[in-house]
Amino acid sequence: MQTSKKIAVVGSGLVGSLLAIYLRHRGHAVDVFDRRPDIREVEFSGRSINLAMSFRGWKTLEEAGIDEAIRKIAIPMNKRAIHVVDKEVYFQPYGRDGEAIYSISRGLLNKKMIDLAEEAGVNFIFESKVWDVSLSEAIIYTGDTEKSPWEAHKYDIVFGADGAFSRVRHKMQRSSMFNYSQEFLEVGYKELSIPANADGSHKLDKNSLHIWPRGNFMFIALPNLDGSFTCTLFLPHEGDNSFAALTDEDKVKDFFEVYFPTINDEIPNLIRDFFKNPTSALVTTKCYPWVHGNTVALIGDSAHAIVPFYGQGMNAGFEDITTLNHLMNVHGDDWGTIFQEYQKERKPNADAIAELSYRNFMEMSSKTASVDFQLRKKIEAWFSSKHPELWLPLYSRVTFSNDSYAEALAMGDMQAAIMDKVMQLEGIHMDWNSERVESFIIEELKK
Template identity: 40%
Template sequence: MKIGDTGVVTIAGGGLAGALLAAMLAAQGLRVEVFERHADPRLGDPPDGRSINLALAERGCHALRLAGLDDAVDEFVLPMTGRMMHDREGRLTPQPYGAAGERIWSSNRAQLNCVLLNGAEATGRVDLHFGRRIETVDWDARQLHFSDGESRSFEVLIGADGGGSVVRRAMASHTDIGAREELLEHGYRELSIPPAADGGFAMDARSLHIWPRGGFMLIALPNLDGSFTATLFLPKDGDPGFSALGDWPAQQAFMQREFPDAVPLMTDMQAEFRDNPVGLLGTIRCRQWHLGGTAALLGDAAHAIVPFHGQGMNAAFEDCEVMGRLVRDRDRDWSEVFAQYQALRRDNANAIADMALENYRVMRESVADPRFLLRKALEHELERRFGDRFIARYSLVMFHRLPYAEVFRRGNTQAAILETLLDGADGLDDISFDQARRLVEAELAPIRS
């Protein structure tokens, strides 16, 4: 079927990716129906215990600008210019992210979802349906079967229904799409830090706070109301592990021992340990993202990743930008569009999945290592001297839009250069920057703008 002959595009999932994609497709003149299993988030509160914070970086900001929604989002995001490291004695070490002016944005998930849904609805070409849980997909009849017994026909289906995607599972039962779900041995629990007594922030509001503890960590991101959303990442089993923290005395003792400066700020900690579930963390990869021109997967449904590079939403928004660009030619077939979309995005999705897993180890272990700090200092110095060729991999992911797969390859080359220069060095004074120039110019091509 050609793009121009399509009556309605059906999207499963009205979360962040589904809502943004709906707005982008509607902007290309397509009519869109969105079916979301949850209630309309504009009418109530998000579920307790689910992360309400997201790190919005340049890739996501770019997609929002293209959709004309950046100004609405600017009203509730908070800039974070670096990490603030907390050691066991409560000592603080700031670590700027990158060059001056580089920042990521702490964004409220529910507010962002509402802005995207409003933006989609405002096009006049998007119909939103909430409380509609898809149970099965009949590919031969092109029908969605809902949990309430009703069925709806579709012409083209895009699964943006998250890591537990019904559309992905239906595709996998129809043909081998090479879907793999790789659960991490660690889980997470949401905690919180309320505003200070004067209504302000209890900690620095321009930082992503991290308490690295080797095999586990605590992080906290600021909210507009002066609070912080904190997340404890811990092995599911073992000691320490969530399985060993079965009651309040064990939970309290663990938190006081490992995070003594955070505990006095967490006034609801006992109730949150009792009420907030331990969430799962994992990576989803698929060899095939589409069924000809009938259906395609997008965002977490195709490539869920662990949250340790703050790129899950940003990668999904890049998917939306690519899909929105590919449908501009109304004479193209959906099969051609979906195949090109997969070709452009799959390797990049696998690359950011690998980098996110690696960044978990970095965040919970290396950021507290003096050798890591020297490495970061050298990265900053090389970027200052040779910024047309050398930019730290973290910065390339967060503050640029170079394809993830290219960032991954370039990052490996840069890591080798750093190891060579740091061999036997105790500080930047021991680095030969003449050697650095030779290595950088020989190994790294200029970065495309």
């Protein structure tokens, strides 16, 4: 057991709300501050990428005792559906025996998480802008504007869960020996949608994550409970095929007719939504340290924002909470040790999933359309099914296992080197599932 503390969580997003539930379960008094209005009372912004809940996320929800409540608003996706121009849709299973990731509306999940947190006794303070933090004293200062009078709120501990552009981290950045970097991708994104059929059914396979790979850009669609799909266009900010080039209705229509002809007619509000919904940036942020003494800690995107192409941003943030919870079990009231061990364990893994997420954009946008890539995945799945003790594919290691992200990255690099050699074998397209190939991989693993 821990001695009850007065704790502030800055940010009412997914990680902040779930962390608050964990802290309440331990008997702490928890206030959650957010500069935004209560998301349950406003229309969602059209700035979402539907979430893909995987094993790590479910584990954190299960330990909080709320996984079943969340499963009711989730749809399993056991495969990718790859839409290549002028070819049949190609399906690629994600894992073994129906293993699946789960599509969840970000807005719906966030609303549900806040409801569950309030039921647990968490106090939410919306439309309250945090402008400054006294790190050593765990005091946060709120006010209407940066120059208006501020109100001081004293706590024992403050958690910064306020996202990639965290105000709490901003204060920590002004400390000596604080390292920080941010890197924007040249690709941005825009949310669109495919509505349900008249009878409420889905227009596309509902248990797939749909991808239209087009080289340096792509379109994806994830299913919703109401029969619709939340879609995201990932496109360079500048260049020939870019957001900057799509300046009027005719150009947008022509672009979709050329590159996405099979779904062009399935997006009736294409023009309206394209110009109404914002074009958003994709950023990777890294920093260290994540903590200040035993009073302040960063968590989730505040500590490690990543691009969304591995579907692990939320899952990584939830795993931060799992780690913190374990350390609280071990170290009790020693928050200094809890925080030090937390950042030491999580920082290498956050860096690893950032790297994996960056790499996966190339896989999703271009490689999935390649015949060689599809064969490569078939060989991995075949060998893994015969020798599960020797080979767990990188995607499965990240998505369906407890292995650390850092270990997954290292093992993935080793396996990729072996598969590069496999794909160079003479006649590989003819006898990819032969004893010859099996023996070759086994010998390479022995090395």
